[in-house]
Amino acid sequence: MSNENGFNQLFNQYAVEVGRYLPRRKRKDIQIEILSLLEDSLDDKSAATGRQADEEMAIDVLKEFGPPITFAENYHQDNTLIGPAAFPIFKPVLYFTMALFVLQFLVGVALPGGGPGEDLLTIIDSFFDKGFQVFGVVVFAFALLERTTPEEWLRWPFKEMQRTWDPTGLKPDKRKSAVKPGELWLEVVFLAGLIVLFSVFPQWVGFGNNRNGVWSFVPVLSEAFLGYLPWVVAYFLTKLVFNLVLARQSFWDARMRWIAIGIKVFGLLLLFAFLTGPAVFGLNPAYLAQHTPLPSAVTWFESAIPDWNTGFSIYVTISIIIQFIHLARMLFKAITGNQQLKLDLK
Numbered sequence: 001m002s003n004e005n006g007f008n009q010l011f012n013q014y015a016v017e018v019g020r021y022l023p024r025r026k027r028k029d030i031q032i033e034i035l036s037l038l039e040d041s042l043d044d045k046s047a048a049t050g051r052q053a054d055e056e057m058a059i060d061v062l063k064e065f066g067p068p069i070t071f072a073e074n075y076h077q078d079n080t081l082i083g084p085a086a087f088p089i090f091k092p093v094l095y096f097t098m099a100l101f102v103l104q105f106l107v108g109v110a111l112p113g114g115g116p117g118e119d120l121l122t123i124i125d126s127f128f129d130k131g132f133q134v135f136g137v138v139v140f141a142f143a144l145l146e147r148t149t150p151e152e153w154l155r156w157p158f159k160e161m162q163r164t165w166d167p168t169g170l171k172p173d174k175r176k177s178a179v180k181p182g183e184l185w186l187e188v189v190f191l192a193g194l195i196v197l198f199s200v201f202p203q204w205v206g207f208g209n210n211r212n213g214v215w216s217f218v219p220v221l222s223e224a225f226l227g228y229l230p231w232v233v234a235y236f237l238t239k240l241v242f243n244l245v246l247a248r249q250s251f252w253d254a255r256m257r258w259i260a261i262g263i264k265v266f267g268l269l270l271l272f273a274f275l276t277g278p279a280v281f282g283l284n285p286a287y288l289a290q291h292t293p294l295p296s297a298v299t300w301f302e303s304a305i306p307d308w309n310t311g312f313s314i315y316v317t318i319s320i321i322i323q324f325i326h327l328a329r330m331l332f333k334a335i336t337g338n339q340q341l342k343l344d345l346k
Contacts, residue, residue, distance in 0.1 A: 007058030011038045013170040014062055021072035030075055062167035069182050086146040092186050094138050101134045104208050184247040191240040199233045203287035209297040216293040218301050222282030235270055238263055257334040264327050275316045281308040
């Protein structure tokens, strides 16, 4: 491959990566503009140094442009409700919050007297009404956060990516071992939230119920869950640290592959503990005392505990099978030196 083909390929791939963070209707035109800017910058650098453009010079140009996600901010309008600094965090938080809302609403409808009415149209109307309320609260919270929080607080993940940005990861052979720091940073935020939730507020893991305008909450974690809690938090913390290190390094190597395998084994052992140990779901008097749930909701959950634990056991069994397959693939790719699959516990 000639030098010209080499840096043209780098420029093309950079434009493709930037396009992932741009509106679809403007993407193609902006990508063409980016290619032109890169080529002009390369010509200017070649003229300034008095030597022919090559791949090394193209990499220097890409370093000056910065990571694709940060360069894409140049094409975002300033009048957006949630700007580019907060949007990468807003999106997964919104998905997670809406998923919790849907789960809570379905459980609330299933409870005795918990639904908004017997009429299906009434239930659908209530679902969309409350759904838009939750959506609005999340949007308002992030809009307020972005306008009241110092910019550097929101931009620290992007500054870290800027510092560790390596354009050689755009090469086809390098891309096999490259990682996406943005995804890792988002997972770090999510894991941090889980750590805080389970270690500080486990009594808030449960479901809410609205009956005749009276809101109540039922915690669902059993007393036996306290035995699992240190290991659950340790697992989340281990994954968080691993993601931070991998995002900083920005590529997979043999050391990180084997560490990922170790964490995967840790996760599998935790799943086995869930499958063979005491039940995870149940009424914990200590957690229950911190709320004022409706008696009907407590009675319903108490009768449903065996079904919840049976369903959880089925879920864990399926997860173990899937994770064993993932582990086998990870071992194969670690031995052969190929790209490691993304670590996940599902």
